[in-house]
Amino acid sequence: MFFNRMHKFIRLSLFVILTSLSTLNALAPQFEEMRVGRIEIQISGKPDDSKEQLATTIRNRLKTKQGESFSQAAFDADLKMLVQDYDRIEPLVEIHEGKIEIKLNIWPNPTIQRIRWEGNERMRTSKLKSELGIAEGSVYDRQKFNEAFHNLKAFYVKKGFFEAELDYSVAHDDNTNSVVINICIREGRAGKIKDIVFSNFTEEEQKCILQMMVTKRYNFFLSWLMGTGIYNDDMILHDKFQILNYIQNQGYADAKVDLEVFEAKQDDRIVISVTVDRGKRYYFDDITIEGNTIYSDEELMRCIPIRKGAPYSPEKLIDSVQVITNYYGRNGYIDAFANYIPKLDDNGCSYKITMHVEEGDQYRVGLIKVIGNHCTQTKVILHETLLVPGEVFNLEKLKITERRLCNIGYFNNVNVYAVKSTEDSVLPGCYRDVHIEVEEGSTGNLGASVGFSTAEDIFASISVTECNFNIKGLQCFSENGLCGLRGGGEFAHLALSLGAKSSKYALSWTKPYFMDTPWSVGFDIDRSMKCYVSDDYSIKSVGLALHGTYECNAFMRVGAHYRIRYSYNDIDLNCNCPVDENGHKDHEDCNVPTLQSIKETEAADGMISALGYTWQYNTTNHPICPTQGLRSTAQFEVVGLGGDAHFFSFAYLNCWYYNLWNKLIFKARGDFRFIQPMSGQRIERIPLEERFFLGGDNLVRGYHAYRLGPVFDEKNTQTDQAVPDYDDPKGGISMQLFSFELSKPILGCGDAFVFFDSGALSSRKWSFGRFYSSYGLGARLQVFGNGSPPLMVGYGWPLNPKNDSQVKQFFITVGGKF
Incomplete structure (x- = not known):
């Protein structure tokens, strides 16, 4: 109307x-x-x-x-x-x-004299006025009011009133040039989904279907965050097709699926009933392949996923066509085409399948042309290209090249395709050129954030990042400006972080494919202050690191680095002094560390100069949230090429991910770190910043950050008695950490997990100290959007703490990873 x-x-x-x-x-x-x-x-x-x-x-x-x-x-x-x-x-x-x-x-546009609301029984008028956003007494603009009214209807749908009908009428008063707007609402049933019930489905099918459905049960704690649990016609239609497709791929080609809505016993809740009429089940019968002269029937049959006697599946038939096409495409037959013809047998229960193949000619890679890169250098794009002119064409490499160019994040759109060569080649054989079309995107990012963690309290940071930096643009900055600083494929990062217990300034630069080789080189400069290890002293440092990494293959990398760093410890001598009646520190009765401890700690100040090597092996299926594979790293570093400290360190770090079933991920972590003093140097001479600390959000959860392991043995300077409950950590030189975790995705907003952690830290060389263990549960939530660091919250139960000061059961941090 x-x-x-x-x-x-x-x-x-x-x-x-x-x-x-x-x-x-x-x-x-x-x-x-x-x-x-x-x-x-x-x-x-x-x-x-x-x-x-x-x-x-x-x-x-x-x-x-x-x-x-x-x-x-x-x-x-x-x-x-x-x-x-x-x-x-x-x-x-x-x-x-x-x-x-x-x-x-x-x-002139009339004035809104009054807005009348009728029929809103469950939604407050004040709330609807707020959602409409147009007040009485304002100027009436038809277009703006229509947009606001559309938002009001969307609000009702969002709240679950899937049957809501809204309409309005306008009454004009020409004498006063005003209007009265009457808004009529029929709310209907609320669409918060109490339950989803299934009929004629097995338990295994129900689990699979619930995972693929976008319609979810309403959850009081998560639905407001994820927007799930509300009835939506488009989502219901999508789920109906998904379920029908799933059942048909089980062999029930004549299946019918019906989704109905019923009122639940609870007010403002509905129940969705999913029913299937399977019909007759069909199977694959004889499978024949025609038109193939280059590859035999047996060779192609081993590739395709359909077999005689298996349930008939339209999806597997389509996959079989794609598999045959890709098989030919990997070997240069990029024009190869496959099709299938199903024929129902006389018995009416099975299909005979005839696969027909048109093989075409074999092609080689001709010229590679890059189009649309007005900023990014052509060689940067070619470094991500797996195709080489003159080689046999490979369609799989073509697709991977497009995927790699998309993943580097320089472009909004990437299209890589083969075209007929523009010029006749003098070389024998057929050639196809490769065109790489790109659309330049924004690669710079200015970020600011405020966060909180149980280790560092509140902190704030600001950063500037350019993923497609060109350091040579600094030479002609006066001529080209900021545009000249883009396009070199380099990574540049400038960050400032300030917190209640730490601060850091950092500048990083990395250049992949240095001098057109597999080497990536760069440098890192930083200056930091941190006192979250202890309230009694802070560690201040400044350093420079030069690094290079060589990519051996898709899974293995080796690298080398050199770093020089100066650090010193700022000790608060008044940290444990009692306060007199006037509020001043009583230095005469002060339980400060002994002079010997101060000298030992201050002796750890100074310069270090180190050369190190790294070996990395990574087979994980995702760089940020892996669910399968192994990530292993070995590090070796020699400190003593000049400087004040002399030692070498070794670390072997491992993470293993395995999908048990139904997206239940098992994660295992094992870290081993050791420091070996050299030239007769005592442990006390090793800088605090270079030592290992244990406990906290990512190092044995459920314990206070950095409170596990050796502590300073403090004494009263007058009585020579030990200070009770003094727990300032001084770090160790041998550390082991084991962590086991089971995680499960929750409603697409992150994952919930249970864990068992155990770690040991010792001041003895190559030693396994006392193990501290804990277990607990938590969640990593993508509250800041996909691609951003997750918010990790959890609760741990320590199994064997020495004292209460080591316990910190609740933990929260941004960016918590396994």
Whole structure:
């Protein structure tokens, strides 16, 4: 009803305006260049005292002026301007005594006198007014009100009222130039889904279907965050097709699926019933392949997923066609085409399948052309290309090349395809050129964030990142500006982080494919201060690191680095002094560390110079959230090429991911780290920043951060008695960490997990110290959007703490990973 009235009104308005414009256009040659004698503006629906002022304002805005030559183009522009700002316009143009007289009848937009609500029994009127966003007393604009009314209807759908019907009517008062809007609502049933029940499905089928459905049960804690659990017609239709496709691929080609809605016993809740009528089950019978001369039937049959006697599956038939096409495409037959013809047997229960193959010619890679890279250098794009001119064409490499170019994040769109060579080659064989079309995207990022973690309390950071940096652009920055700093395929990062217990300034730069080799080289400069290890001392440092990494293959990398770093410890001598009655520190009765401990700690200050090597092996299926594979790293570093400290360190770090079943992921982690002092150097001479610390969000959860392992043995300087419960950590040189985790995705917003952690830290060389263990549960939630660091929250139960100061059961941090 509402849309019919709107269509009638729009057609009437367009008719009036177009008729006026058509009449004026027909008389345009007669009016053109004639003098404008008079412009009369009549305002309707306004008080008399304001009509003259509004007419003067409109007259000043017109391009058509009294006493000047008439221009049809200028007058058309005036009418378009007035139509946008006023409710209705009626122009009249006449010739009087050789001059043009223009009369404009204008109706200003009316004022909304009142908005009446009817039928909203479950939604408060105040809430609906807020969602509508248009208040009484404001100017009535049809287009804006229609947009607001559409948002109001969407609000009802979002709240689960899938049967809601909304309509409105407008009553005009020409005397006051105002309108009264009546909004009529029929809310219908609320669509919060209490349960999804299945009929004629096995338990295994129900689990699979629930995972593929986008319609979910309503969850009080998560539905508001994810927008799930609400009935939606489009989602129900999508799920119906998904379920039907799933059942048909089990062999039930005649299956029918029905989704019905019933009211639940609980108010404002519904139940969705999913029922299937399977019908007869069909199977594959004989499978034959025709047209193949290059590869035998047996070779192609081993590749395709269908077998005689298996349930008939349309999806597997399509996959078989794709498999055969890809098999030929990997070997240069990029025009190969496969198709299938199913034929129902006389028994009516099985299909005979005939696969027909058109093989075509074998092609080699011709020229590779890059199109659309007005910023990124061509060689940067070619480094990601697996195809090589002259080689046998491989369609799989073509697809991987497109995927790699998409993943580097430089481009909004990437399209890689083969075309017929433009020139005849003098080389024997057939060639196809490769065109790489790219659309440049934004690669810079300015980020700012505020966060909280149980280890560092509150912190804030700001960073500038450019993923497609060009360091050579600094040489001609005055000529090319910021545009010259893009396109080199380099990574540059500048970050500032300030927190209650730490601060850090960092600058990083990395260049992949250095001098067109598999080497990636770069440097890191940083300056930091951290006192979250202990309240009694802070560690301040500044350093420079040069690094290079060589990619051996898709899974293995080796690297080398050199770093130089200066660190010193800022010790608070007043940290344990009691406070007198005046609020001042009592230094005479102060339980500060002994002079020997201070000297030992301060002796760890100084410069280190280190050379190290790294070996990495990674078969995981995702760089951020893997569910399968192994990630293993071995590190060896020699400290003592100059500087004040002399030792070498070794680390062997492993993470293994395995999908047990039904997206239940098992994760195992094993880390081994050791430091070996050299040249007779004592452990106390090793800088605190280089030592290992244990406990906290990612190092044995459920314990206080860095509180496990050796502590300073403090004494009262006057009594020579040990200070009780003194727990300032001093770090260790031998550390082992084991962690086991079971995780399961939850409603697409992250994953829930249970864990068991155990770790040991010792001040003895190559030693396994006392193991601290814990177990617990938690969740990693993607509350900041996909691709951003997750929010990790959890609760751990320590099994064998030494004292209560080591326990920190609740943990929360941003970016928590396994």
